[in-house]
Amino acid sequence: MNNSKIWLSSPHMGGSEQQYVQKAFDANWVAPLGPNVNGLEQDLENYLGNMAHVGALSSGTSAIHLGLILLGVQAGDEVLCQSMTFSASANPILYQGAIPVFIDSENETWNLSPVALEEAIIDRIANGKKPKAIIAVHLYGVPYQIEAVRALADKYEIPILEDSAEALGSSYKGQKCGTFGDIGVLSFNGNKIITTSGGGAIVTKTTMQKDRAVFFATQSRDNAPHYQHSEIGYNYRMSNICAGIGRGQMEVLDEHVGLRRKMNAFYVDLFKDIAVVTVFTVPNEDYFANYWLSAIVIEPNQEGIDREALRLAFEAANIESRPLWKPMHLQPIFEKYPYYGKKVAETLFENGLCLPSGSNLTIEDKNRIKGVITNFFK
Numbered sequence: 406m407n408n409s410k411i412w413l414s415s416p417h418m419g420g421s422e423q424q425y426v427q428k429a430f431d432a433n434w435v436a437p438l439g440p441n442v443n444g445l446e447q448d449l450e451n452y453l454g455n456m457a458h459v460g461a462l463s464s465g466t467s468a469i470h471l472g473l474i475l476l477g478v479q480a481g482d483e484v485l486c487q488s489m490t491f492s493a494s495a496n497p498i499l500y501q502g503a504i505p506v507f508i509d510s511e512n513e514t515w516n517l518s519p520v521a522l523e524e525a526i527i528d529r530i531a532n533g534k535k536p537k538a539i540i541a542v543h544l545y546g547v548p549y550q551i552e553a554v555r556a557l558a559d560k561y562e563i564p565i566l567e568d569s570a571e572a573l574g575s576s577y578k579g580q581k582c583g584t585f586g587d588i589g590v591l592s593f594n595g596n597k598i599i600t601t602s603g604g605g606a607i608v609t610k611t612t613m614q615k616d617r618a619v620f621f622a623t624q625s626r627d628n629a630p631h632y633q634h635s636e637i638g639y640n641y642r643m644s645n646i647c648a649g650i651g652r653g654q655m656e657v658l659d660e661h662v663g664l665r666r667k668m669n670a671f672y673v674d675l676f677k678d679i680a681v682v683t684v685f686t687v688p689n690e691d692y693f694a695n696y697w698l699s700a701i702v703i704e705p706n707q708e709g710i711d712r713e714a715l716r717l718a719f720e721a722a723n724i725e726s727r728p729l730w731k732p733m734h735l736q737p738i739f740e741k742y743p744y745y746g747k748k749v750a751e752t753l754f755e756n757g758l759c760l761p762s763g764s765n766l767t768i769e770d771k772n773r774i775k776g777v778i779t780n781f782f783k
């Protein structure tokens with residue numbers, strides 16, 4: 406029997422990526438600008454709709470950093486951030502010398518709890534400092550409570566930085582994720598729903614904001630024949646080679662979303678008679694998830710059934726699974742910062758597990774996964 410490693414989420418090429426890369430070589434556009442960069446931005450703008458403007462960058466992390474800069478976040482400012490997320494959502498707050506204030510999740514979407522968010526906003530304002538931005542994340546491709554979070558942002562006039570790194574292809578009431586924030590962020594890292602090997606994008610409401618982001622991303626060069634700089638610059642633009650991979654990936658994005666959703670349905674079916682397991686799915690039909698990763702929560706019991714035991718059973722079969730993101734307020738680098746909420750994120754972290762979710766998993770892979778689960782819960 407084939408025992409090769411089954412990954413959580415590995416790159417899945419569509420076929421035309423190398424042609425775009427070849428064109429870049431043929432024209433010698435081997436640089437952080439060129440036709441593939443412009444083409445990928447155009448593809449993403451068409452895909453997202455909603456008059457989105459897109460700037461292709463070297464990573465999702467750099468997009469979050471530039472997003473904070475565009476929103477005016479400076480040293481000493483406070484930024485509200487979902488605690489349950491990947492560290493890249495929060496690190497750029499520290500790059501700016503600003504202060505993260507972490508917010509708990511709610512159980513429906515595992516994302517920002519509107520109750521904890523409002524509690525934090527009121528308390529920070531009472532302490533004399535109104536937060537400068539809200540970083541909201543669509544974990545594993547499931548949209549956050551779009552309307553409730555927007556209502557609070559409007560009520561207190563605090564802009565949203567929408568971390569849609571995991572949610573390209575997801576939508577809420579038909580509108581694509583990435584277009585809900587005052588600024589949106591996408592990632593094309595190797596494990597994401599589509600990849601440019603490494604890359605990301607910033608999504609803005611106006612051309613001016615996009616131009617500003619690209620200006621910062623290309624060392625903040627002023628308009629002069631020599632190199633002239635009046636602001637801090639960054640080297641955050643996407644390479645034309647990487648963008649070529651992205652152009653090929655855009656051709657198969659919706660197909661790959663469909664395949665990830667099938668993986669999620671596979672797990673829903675597999676666990677339907679196992680009472681201690683809940684598969685993470687959207688709360689209702691307004692939500693459409695790309696299910697970048699399929700995740701479950703296991704209620705631990707006396708018979709040795711828990712998250713870690715299942716993870717080890719997968720590991721023994723050379724199958725990757727991983728606990729959910731460890732909340733930021735529990736991370737050594739962030740634990741000294743304020744946190745608002747209860748223990749929703751903590752409990753999800755203790756009992757949650759991400760399962761192999763790639764759009765490229767074979768029937769044989771699925772059978773191996775099924776074998777481990779059937780054996781573990783028998």
Ligand SMILES: *Cc1c(COP(=O)(O)O)cnc(C)c1O
Nearest residue numbers: 464465466491493494570592594
């Ligand atoms: C992947 C990811 C990022 C960062 O994207 P990179 O392209 O890896 O820099 C940010 N936020 C979340 C939630 C992510 O999953």
